[in-house]
Amino acid sequence: MTIQRRINLSFVVIIVLFAVNATIYFWNSARARASADSFRRSIRRELLFSDTRQEIAIYQKQIELLSQSISGPAAAATASDVDQFEKQLRKTSADVHEEERLADADIRPQFAAFAKNFDELSASWLIFYRNNGVNPSVAIKELAMRSEPLSQKVIHKMLPDLLAADRARATAATQSYFADSELIQSVNLSIFGISTAIAMLVGWLVLRYLVRGLKTLKAGAEQIGHQRLDHRIEMNTHDELGELAVAFNEMAGRLAAARKELHARHEELEAEKRHAETLLLNILPARAAKELREKGAVDPRYFEDVTIMFTDFVGFTLSTEKLAAEELVQLLHDYFTAFDNISRRYGIEKLKTIGDSYMCISGLPVRNPSHPVDVVLAAFEMVEAVAERRRAVDGPSWSVRIGIHSGPVVAGVVGIDKFAFDIWGDSVNFSSRMESAGAADRINISERTYARIKDFFECEYRGKVHTKEKREVDMYFVNGILPALMDDSGVTPPPAFARRYRTYFEKDPPAFPPALLKSPPVHSSTQNA
Numbered sequence: 001m002t003i004q005r006r007i008n009l010s011f012v013v014i015i016v017l018f019a020v021n022a023t024i025y026f027w028n029s030a031r032a033r034a035s036a037d038s039f040r041r042s043i044r045r046e047l048l049f050s051d052t053r054q055e056i057a058i059y060q061k062q063i064e065l066l067s068q069s070i071s072g073p074a075a076a077a078t079a080s081d082v083d084q085f086e087k088q089l090r091k092t093s094a095d096v097h098e099e100e101r102l103a104d105a106d107i108r109p110q111f112a113a114f115a116k117n118f119d120e121l122s123a124s125w126l127i128f129y130r131n132n133g134v135n136p137s138v139a140i141k142e143l144a145m146r147s148e149p150l151s152q153k154v155i156h157k158m159l160p161d162l163l164a165a166d167r168a169r170a171t172a173a174t175q176s177y178f179a180d181s182e183l184i185q186s187v188n189l190s191i192f193g194i195s196t197a198i199a200m201l202v203g204w205l206v207l208r209y210l211v212r213g214l215k216t217l218k219a220g221a222e223q224i225g226h227q228r229l230d231h232r233i234e235m236n237t238h239d240e241l242g243e244l245a246v247a248f249n250e251m252a253g254r255l256a257a258a259r260k261e262l263h264a265r266h267e268e269l270e271a272e273k274r275h276a277e278t279l280l281l282n283i284l285p286a287r288a289a290k291e292l293r294e295k296g297a298v299d300p301r302y303f304e305d306v307t308i309m310f311t312d313f314v315g316f317t318l319s320t321e322k323l324a325a326e327e328l329v330q331l332l333h334d335y336f337t338a339f340d341n342i343s344r345r346y347g348i349e350k351l352k353t354i355g356d357s358y359m360c361i362s363g364l365p366v367r368n369p370s371h372p373v374d375v376v377l378a379a380f381e382m383v384e385a386v387a388e389r390r391r392a393v394d395g396p397s398w399s400v401r402i403g404i405h406s407g408p409v410v411a412g413v414v415g416i417d418k419f420a421f422d423i424w425g426d427s428v429n430f431s432s433r434m435e436s437a438g439a440a441d442r443i444n445i446s447e448r449t450y451a452r453i454k455d456f457f458e459c460e461y462r463g464k465v466h467t468k469e470k471r472e473v474d475m476y477f478v479n480g481i482l483p484a485l486m487d488d489s490g491v492t493p494p495p496a497f498a499r500r501y502r503t504y505f506e507k508d509p510p511a512f513p514p515a516l517l518k519s520p521p522v523h524s525s526t527q528n529a
Helices: 003-067 079-102 108-131 136-191 193-225 240-283 286-295 316-322 325-345 371-391 426-436 447-453 495-505
Strands: 301-314 349-354 357-362 399-414 420-424 442-446 457-466 472-481
Touching: 003 079, 003 108, 003 136, 003 240, 079 108, 108 136, 193 240, 301 316, 301 371, 301 426, 316 325, 325 349, 325 357, 325 371, 349 420, 357 371, 371 399, 371 442, 371 447, 371 472, 371 495, 399 426, 399 447, 420 426, 426 442, 426 472, 442 447, 447 457, 447 472
Parallel strands: 399 442
Antiparallel strands: 301 357, 301 399, 349 357, 399 420, 442 472, 457 472
């Protein structure tokens, strides 16, 4: 065999080997592309599955919340809400059908069945959403007859089964992808040395590239998995790894938006809860409101020592004949808002208003030994508040009668509709009688209250006054602070008054009427009723 023939034969062998290698290479390349395509489609399906599962869970939660308030105009959705809900359902349905399109042929019937059932469930949810609060019977029937069975089937059976099957497919596609890559490398290595060396070099470079890219994807996926949804995977490539990084980034963005929306919803719910609690505290004392939230009812309680105050406007009846209804209500709102602010400063619980009468109490629900003195101080501020408004230009010529009595009461909440905290007992009747038997811009107190405040205030004995029950009781006008407790320092409260208050009650006065420092106590009895 000549050298030329040997060379030619070598070339023939090399060409044959090259042709075989090229054939195997192209065959394996086609197989690798098919595996990569299967791998890419499985990843795409898994991402769609993640979005679909979250969106279906949100819809289900929304339907559950709506089903709790299925009747009444407040439960009805607006047209824009319905359109938005329908638009979201169509988007999710499109994703479900996209999953069906991406599915392998042998599992596609399961995806088709899932898509069909989800379309039926979407239609049922939309019917329920449109009729909620508008046609409760249709909404209830749709929820019970179609939505609940379909949601059980779709969410609790079909979706988990498809998710498990698709994950198995993704695992198999990944294994096939890497197995084919290794097969190509092994076959090329076994054919001839140089091609094998080149193939090894190329394979090593490709493998290094893939491993580096997969490590970057893994690190990014771990960051996203640890709820760091602002993290973005940086891969400046335009291949499958780059597309996968973009998909992960989009998923993180959608998850961040969903979490932000959920957080906003949570904040809205918390705000509504705080608003409801505020409204409840405007109706009931704090302790009664807490008991009502925890037990659903408020047990009646006996309070052996409280101070009750009634106020009533003098000249109010005449004003109702001269003022427009809207103006009259606005004036009452202004006066009673001032009274509310004064009561709050002195720790007094407002109970209710009855027409132009204002009723409040101190000493419950938290027992407070200083309540008679605190109520009288608040009464002086109320008298001054009415006088200031009477002095205003175009103000109503109202005066105020104030009656105060101290004694035992029973307190509680009655009824189930528009319930209100109230008190009962002879002390309430005595306090009301103190007000009706009083005089304009004067504070009329009972003998029992007088005994509790006489060490702080100068009082004027009025003699025996007949009550509605034909009983004679001693009444007193409170004229002002005792002169011995006043000084010219201009300090509020006067130091002597504050010292006696701390001695009696072991605390500082909650507030002090500035008007008592500006004018001397009233000694005249010309205003007696």
